[in-house]
């Protein structure tokens with residue numbers, strides 16, 4: 001039986017991938033430059049809805065504040081993480 005989770009557009013190893021990228025950037029938010037371990041989100045530079053990928057080249061760590069700002073700034077019809 002195949003069971004599709006609602007977040008199935010994220011790859012199986014998403015959690016691993018996240019941490020690998022956070023570590024790669026030393027847990028520093030790429031917007032404000034602050035050390036934000038524990039408060040980091042992974043942001044898609046090009047949203048998945050616009051043809052972006054889950055490849056690490058398309059992903060940067062942002063703290064929750066900057067991430068919110070970033071998405072308010074680039075308001076689109078569809079909310080994309």
Ligand SMILES: [Zn+2]
Nearest residue numbers: 029032063066
């Ligand atoms: Zn930040």
Ligand SMILES: [Zn+2]
Nearest residue numbers: 042043044081
């Ligand atoms: Zn985002």
